[in-house]
Amino acid sequence: xxxxxxxxxxxxxxxxxxxxxxxxxxxxxxxxxxPEQASAQAPLVDGFFDVMFTIxxxxxxxxxxxxxxxxxxxxxxxxxxxxxxxxxxxLPLEIFWTAIPSIIVIGLxxxxxxxxxxxxxxxxxxxMMISHHHSSSHQQVAKMPGAAIAAPLIADAEGMESTEVAExxxxxxxxxxxxxxxxxxxxxxxxxxxxxxxWLMNYADSGVMAGELHIPxxxxxxxxxxxxxxxxxxxxxxxxxxxxxxxxxxxxxxxTASQTGVYPVYCAELCGAYHGAMRTTVVVxxxxxxxxxxAENTFAQKPQLNQAVAVNTADLSESEYLTxxxxxxxxxxxxxxxxxxxxH
Numbered sequence: 001x002x003x004x005x006x007x008x009x010x011x012x013x014x015x016x017x018x019x020x021x022x023x024x025x026x027x028x029x030x031x032x033x034x035p036e037q038a039s040a041q042a043p044l045v046d047g048f049f050d051v052m053f054t055i056x057x058x059x060x061x062x063x064x065x066x067x068x069x070x071x072x073x074x075x076x077x078x079x080x081x082x083x084x085x086x087x088x089x090x091l092p093l094e095i096f097w098t099a100i101p102s103i104i105v106i107g108l109x110x111x112x113x114x115x116x117x118x119x120x121x122x123x124x125x126x127x128m129m130i131s132h133h134h135s136s137s138h139q140q141v142a143k144m145p146g147a148a149i150a151a152p153l154i155a156d157a158e159g160m161e162s163t164e165v166a167e168x169x170x171x172x173x174x175x176x177x178x179x180x181x182x183x184x185x186x187x188x189x190x191x192x193x194x195x196x197x198x199w200l201m202n203y204a205d206s207g208v209m210a211g212e213l214h215i216p217x218x219x220x221x222x223x224x225x226x227x228x229x230x231x232x233x234x235x236x237x238x239x240x241x242x243x244x245x246x247x248x249x250x251x252x253x254x255x256t257a258s259q260t261g262v263y264p265v266y267c268a269e270l271c272g273a274y275h276g277a278m279r280t281t282v283v284v285x286x287x288x289x290x291x292x293x294x295a296e297n298t299f300a301q302k303p304q305l306n307q308a309v310a311v312n313t314a315d316l317s318e319s320e321y322l323t324x325x326x327x328x329x330x331x332x333x334x335x336x337x338x339x340x341x342x343x344h
Contacts, residue, residue, distance in 0.1 A: 199211070262283050
């Protein structure tokens with residue numbers, strides 16, 4: 001009998017490679033591991049993650065598939081007590097499994113640098129808005145495309161030496177304006193301070209203080225981060241953004257929210273016993289809703305006249321003095337008037 005012609009190993013390898021590629025690409029596009037995208041920066045991060053997941057899935061199938069194949073193909077047969085075949089050195093194989101990982105690592109490195117550049121990570125301080133952090137004025141002082149140019153302007157406004165300001169500007173870390181935004185001013189600037197265990201939001205332009213972040217949709221947002229005690233990390237998973245808040249070091253995030261909604265914010269840096277409870281939300285709303293929220297909170301946080309001016313109780317009548325306490329002690333207005341008449 002004639003022996004059946006064996007399929008060439010090269011053909012089998014090609015078919016297996018095509019199958020693994022198809023499965024890997026499908027897995028990279030349908031893993032479902034990420035939350036919804038809610039910022040203009042999210043697709044950049046997701047695209048990079050999808051590529052890494054595709055590569056990881058392919059490598060997993062190759063490595064685990066090879067192990068399973070070898071376990072089945074080269075298992076010990078019944079009655080076989082001999083030694084296995086001896087293999088030493090395979091230069092082409094060693095070059096292959098050294099070159100391929102090197103190409104993958106270099107390619108991912110270049111890709112990640114490009115994503116970081118598009119998100120404004122290379123020059124966060126050169127295109128940022130300079131503002132008074134945690135000062136009584138909370139006014140924007142200057143915004144210039146470079147620290148060397150901005151320093152004299154800021155120094156004049158703050159009474160600081162130009163070298164001090166230049167150092168302050170150059171020490172910024174985080175994500176600044178994207179290359180397309182250039183030196184444009186952000187639409188909304190919010191100063192956020194991390195403390196154990198919460199986030200304090202300060203809207204410098206309006207003076208509003210809040211415990212949650214409100215921003216308008218499709219607007220350029222700049223967040224200036226700082227910390228009062230230990231290192232915290234401001235993380236918005238839906239925006240694919242995370243930045244450390246470091247004591248003594250100002251950091252920032254600059255982004256654009258792409259859809260309305262309420263999204264969770266976490267501290268992603270172990271900051272103490274109640275780190276897990278250090279959460280808040282970011283509310284992305286329309287421009288009209290955002291302006292209404294600012295107006296409402298600006299009015300609510302202004303001291304009322306009767307709260308701000310001291311009253312001399314000696315100038316009040318008995319009824320006027322007792323009126324604020326009448327409801328608390330269960331006295332109605334009629335009884336209060338009777339008491340007042342009895343003493344007069």
